[in-house]
Amino acid sequence: MSSNKKELRAELLGAILALAAFVAPVQAQDATNIAFIQTSTTATSIPVGHLKFCKSRPEECRANVNPVATVPLDDQRWQQLLNVNAYINQTVTPVTDQDLYQVSEFWTYPNGYGDCEDYALAKRRELINAGWPASTLLMTVVKQANGEGHAVLLVRTDRGDLVLDNQVGSVDLWSQTPYQFIKRQSQANAGQWVDMMDDRNITITAAIK
Template sequence: MRFNTKGLAAALISALMALAVTVPAQAFDTTNVAFVQTVGGTTSIPVGHAEFCRSRPDECGPNANPVAAVSLDEGLWQQLLTVNAGINQAVIPVTDQDLYQVAEFWTYPNGYGDCEDYVLAKRRALIEAGWPASALLISVVKQANGEGHAVLLVRTDRGDLVLDNQVGTVDLWSQTPYKFIKRQSQANAGQWVDMIDTRDIVTVTAGIN
């Protein structure tokens, strides 16, 4: 399902709101197919994110008053599109090996970066715009060729939306060509949880840390 301005406007029942309205975690049902399900408990944190957290511990702690999702309105939808497109256009894709001479290095882009750097920049931009950190989840996925990739999973009342540096659209998670592996915990930005993705859409051949 691809969202568009006209379809979103038609679907809204209440008046559009200028600011994010969050829904308490205990009151929101995320068992709907529009949301990626997760396994109970935590899982291993990607090596690159673990190193990022060691250098920026203030960005990797528990989320105060975590919320289940953001109520998506016209203004917030446009904000997602703007942030996704703006950072995709502003950053030139370069591998960590070419840029830093290491296999994996998560950091904010300095005009150049790989997929994790795009995600970090988008997450920071949305947090600065007022979005709750608990709804902005760095996620590890696998591409059809088995290679690892990172996207930003945005949890909204319309479902889990994906901000990706490889495509210009913002799509529902189930309409992307990826196998979803794990993501940040909504309760703690420094912890990760496994995701359950049983769709038979890609061939998974590569391991991931």
């Protein structure tokens, strides 16, 4: 075995052990556990980009039959998350919707190029194709430290809510990210969204030019 492969396996094992040490499997319904971000019980407004996406792809925005609350996170699934996150981040070139489509907001699958929501959509599709329940793979809108909006993929596992992000190579618990979480897709219906209850003290500052 090459030294590079040994190092890669060691890194993956270290990441798995670190995640396992941080939070043991718990029930997603435990509102007191920081590993899971809580949401409202009623629907909220749908991002304009996702609303248009659903109109063009209604089959991807339907109610989930028997939605799964969380997926058990074993070594194989953890490696799938790492691989999908890395693959999409490496194969898609970041370009704004304005530069690519001449509109301010356009959600779609990347064609080699795309912005944050396109990365997240591609990761969601890859994981669904790999057998993950759609109800555990949620498009999510957050606010960055500079006050700008951003989209990530939130993955609901029995170890907590994990974030796949095009701006970082790691897969982290939502509470370990620098974002303010605003809203996400409903687990019951991929065409509906719910508000997120992020009451952490995060300082939102103006962007430094």
